[in-house]
Amino acid sequence: MSRPYPQRRPASAPKPPPAGSENWARPWAQMKYFSYHPAIYPNMVGATSDDAAAGDLVNVYNKEGNLFGAGFLNPKARVPLRVIHHGSEPFTEADLDARLLQAIRLRRDVLKLDKTTEAYRVIHSDADGISGLIVDRYAQTLSILVTTLGVWRRIRRWLPLLHKELGTSNHVIQTDPDISLIENMRISEVPEVDDPGPRVVRVRENDVRYLVNFEDGHKTGFFCDQRDNRLRFGQMAHGRVLDLCTYTGGFALSAKIIGGCEDVTGVDLDEKAIAQAKQNANLNQTKINWTQGDAFGWSRQMIKNGELWDTVVLDPPKLIHHRDSQEEGIFKYRDLNGLAIQLVKRGGLFVTCSCSGLISPADFEELVVGVAHRHGRKLQILDHTGPGMDHPVMSNCPESRYLKVVWAVVV
DSSP states (O other), X not given: OOOOOOOOOOOOOOOOOOTTGGGSOSSEEEESSOOOSSEEOGGGEEEEOTTOOTTOXXXXXXXXXXXXXXXXXXXXXSSOEEEEEESSSOOOHHHHHHHHHHHHHIIIIISOGGGTBSEEEXXXXXXGTOXXXXXXXXXXXXXXXXXXXXXXXXXXXXXXXXXXXXXXXXXXXXXXXXXXXXXXXXXXXXXXXXXXXOSEEEEEETTEEEEEETTTSSTTSSOGGGHXXXXXXXXXXOSSEEXXXXXXXXXXXXXXHTSXXXXXXXXXXXXXXXXXHHHHHHHTTOOOEEEESOHHHHHHHHXXXXXXXXXXXXXXXXXXXXXXXXXXXXXXXXXXXXXXXXXXXXXXXXXXXXXXXXXXXXXXXHHHHXXXXXXXXXXXXXXXEOSOTTSOOOTTOGXXXXXXXXXXEEO
């Protein structure tokens, strides 16, 4: 059965303005309950001013009538208010524009990412105080994902600013069809550009070169969140190396080029991903054993064949998409990790990842350890890592800590 198409929340009768609101700065919205989280759901939103329209930057007042902050309003959305600023001082469109500059300067001036890579996250939605905007830089092209109406209404204004500050010249803008319906973002209103940008670009990351495909790639085209983990993996990989769920070959290429490993295998079910992985290997003038196949079935066959690797990395796609599918996703994580662990030689390196935000770092480690013990292995845990620092986490939105990586020796 297909998944039901999401619908926008039906309109409700306007709530009467509270006493004293005639003196509030317009447009405004009032919260009925205290929350420091950026997502404010329908039962938490009180009255709004009669001039507050969908997509507006509104002043947010608390239940006592004090100025609490500012946010994007979208009354019919599932999240009708997204608070992007907390404070008793007014927050304007100019302040919002300054958020973009602040995010860019963090990546370029503080993290100095331009020295090591041409692929990094420039703006990370709520973590940079701009709910619904994700911008990745790939050489001269910006890959932009918009998920809120508030950002959608401003993206035309922000494009020249982004290009000027980053020195880029092209961009690709994406929206998710389901989210577009929920947020009432009309696909026909995608900002037009004279040059829509290339379909494929080349980027450099820690001496490894990749092709980024905006038409066939996942999300914004490339998983730049794994950049630091790819570098470390390349430095630690040894002997015979297996990259399960390789996608376009990031970990495999790092093992071969950075680590100098001779026998490297990459496995993925996605035919297009494997084709691009081959192109990436050719771009780096190296050879890797690429296999198109289901990681579950392929791993079971390798176990039957008695195959073992000195270094194994497992980086599957997101396996838990919604809370109602959490149990099924956890079962898949257990199954796949159990298979992968059996392919690691005793004393070998095992690196396992999860990009599902609905499983915590502690629960993911517990899952991996439990699977190892059931298969008669112990894990000497070396480290836990996440995405690079260009993917920060804001303290009032901890669930955005989605990527978890466990590094261990199989004993």
